[in-house]
Amino acid sequence: MHFETSLEFLESHTYDELNLGDTSALVRTLRPEDVKLFALMSGDMNPALANTEFRHSGLFRDFIAHGMWIASLLSTILSTQFPGPGTALMETSLQFARPVTIGDTITFTVTVRQKFAHNHHIILDCVGANQDGLVVVSGSVEVMAPTEKVRTKRAALPEITISDKYARLQVLVQRAEGLAPIDMAVVHPCDRESLRGALLAADAKLIDPILIGPEQKIRAVAEEHGLDLGPHRIVDVRHSHDAAAMAVTLVRSGDAEALMKGSLHTDELMAEVISRSAGLRTDRRISHVFLMDVPTYPRPIMITDAAVNIMPSLLEKVDIIQNAIELAHVIGVPEPKVAILSAVETVNPKIQSTLDAAALCKMADRGQIKGGLLDGPLAFDNAVSLVAAKTKGITSAVAGRADILVVPDLESGNMIAKQLEYLANALTAGIVLGASVPIVLTSRADTAETRIASCVIAALMAHAARARLKAA
Template identity: 80%
Template sequence: MRIETQQNFLESRTFDEINVGDCSVLVRTLRAEDIKLFAIMSGDMNPAIGDKEFANSGMFREVIAHGMWSASLISTVLGTQFPGPGTILVDQALHFTRPVSLGDTITVTMTVKKMFAHNRHIVFDCACVNQDNMEVVHGTAEVLAPAEKVKTKRVDLPHITISDKYARLQHLVARADGLAPIDMAVVHPCDLESLKGALLAADANLIDPILIGPEAKIRGIASEHGLDLKQHRIVNVKHSHDAAAMAVTLIRNGDAEALMKGSLHTDELMAEVVSHSSGLRTQRRISHVFLMDVPTYPRPILITDAAINIAPTLDEKVDIIQNAIDLAHIIGIPEPKVAILSAVETVSAKIQSTLDAAALCKMADRGQIRGGLLDGPLAFDNAVSIDAAKTKGIVSAVAGRAEILVVPDLESGNMVAKQLEYLANALTSGIVLGAKVPIVLTSRADTAETRIASCVIATLIAHANRERIKRMIQSGRQRWRRTFSMAISPRATSAAPACATQQKYFLERTAR
């Protein structure tokens, strides 16, 4: 029996070296990538195979492999193993007994059944069984065996990465499963992509959009492109700057808990958001985070700040980093690894970003930045590549494993993010943090899928804010009960007036 081993050379067996009863074995485990690659290669996009939702409603109630995927394993044995290089397949008859599902391990056994010396033909029995020793395929294959021994160097196949942006988007949307849609003020959705993005996010049960802008224009775009506005609320205003002001007013009045930028300019929206008299400021510096799913990187990357702060100071970078860390916690990264980027990985008095990086890391050591693991300065390659970090002799828990990239300034951050989006096919979402509510701040050139991805993040943040407020109220009630119980005790009668005042204050705050 010959079992496949990864040798440097492939060597065939000639007809004269083979006897009836000889056999060879190959073992393979079905991965999701195998199904996708086979579908791409063959063009067989049968939804019973590639569509999980469709497959779950079908005969087998699960995603299965193409039947010919198993048959291709037989071809692999014949061409690379037994008889090996130089073998020509003449005939094949197969019976498919049961489906092969994701994760199944298939053992292919090829046994010589008949040999014909006059034409060097060999008939093989083919048997494929799964990990439970249940037959999935059986049949026969007839080949023309090599007349002369062939030995050739094994060619290393290229590594293939499947960049399925739609699948990655669905995986991201699934993060919000079970969460109620949030009221989102969509500011001036007066082009196709911004209106379509809001409506698709509504269809995905992420948001309940409040469309703010010239109603006639919004309805005209919907009619022109066949979009169904259903019963979504429309707030009619004349201009884009009126839309921005109205959106902020809705937030302040509690009628919405998130914003989405439409087809107006960023400065126009953010001017209303950061207004000292009527805006949505908090004690935190407002900053932007790109959340990117890059096919060639094993974990999500948060890039900050690439859209709001042009050349942030050291103090501003503290808030920028804390905003990103808080977002990382919300999306399920308990202690994000934060790389402070620069052009080099050593501190230099000539490069301000390296000085800032060193100071920020020390500030984290002193508890001025909490919840993440910081290191810097790090060059981009050292931040995302373990090999690059090892080459430079960098010993770090962050280097090569970064989850948050803190860029020196807006220009460098914007370039990094756009390069990943357009050259690495990254799924991109963008969110503004540090305001009273999350703000979906996408580019006017962004696609609807980018807007949907951003709405997922806004929904997660809004629900996290709800939970935080709920905890604050519960904590306040507990403190009030403790104070009240002390006030009505015989030892604390003098505290009763203060307790009543506290009760009234708390009830007023809760009502607001």
């Protein structure tokens, strides 16, 4: 059997060189980007190809392949490999037996069945089988084989990435469509991005901002950058520490139902939030979640905890996971898949995070963690790639499909989140959970778009809290 090679040149097999029974095979693994690119190229956005659980955006979020993607493998093998360059497709008949899903590896085989000397036509039998040996497509094709040898340089195809951050932001904002704006205390919005983010979120009718900080400084920033403060309330305080304390006071008095960090340090705000005497503590451990929409991943993904808990204990991880699961419920994921990360996917007594992962999964089995589907330890690649999980023989409902990534510690989580944001063009939202109200906790370097995305999550959480209070 002849298999595709990575040689620099493509070379045809002429009609006279082909014999009955000669075969050739092409191997391809279906990736999420293959489905997206085929949809964009063909215009076939058939929603039946998408799992409705994850179809929240304009493109597919969990995929099976288009039938014609599978058929295109036949075109590839004929034109580049067997018979190769110079082949003309005359007629084809294919039957599709079963779907091809992300991570499936298809071996497409063609075999010479008949030859017709008068017109140099050849009929080939075609079979495509997946990694389990199950036939996904079969049929036959008639081609006119080249009569002269063709040898041509193999063209290098460019890498293509699909990314529209603005469109993804609009999709996220639409999640809060129809909800009334929430009162949000914006703590020390004394630089362009923090003030602009709050005002844009107000324009999107997500929040009614209460701007807390030195009024003169806030107005100076607005004037310098052409920002319209409009009717929004300003609470004048002397400096950032006073702003943090005032914001917590407004929440405790019922004048605000969410907080947003402005241009002050995280520790300064969180010190007031976690104060035992006058803070916003609940019986749940406070934790942080990055909600990220990554162009190369087929669904939004949460990373926790990458901003608050430095090196959480096993019991602290229980609260961290439960916080994230409840957020997933709020944003419409009824049973989130939780991947507990480590460096490896097997339990190793020398690596504490693998022991924690095993314990957390058993705790979930016993009902100590509720509302999600847990698995771990999982290495990062196994958690987010079906291809990697299948290659390593991992059978799991979570592996390759994770909605939530639970990191071993703050350092690893923060590095993952920042890499996805700055190297993968991820749309990022940051939110603190476990306090009495949601807290938009973004970096001082974050853009206004990140702050808007975070306000969407805060608004959804605040309205969910209203609904729970009303039901009680």
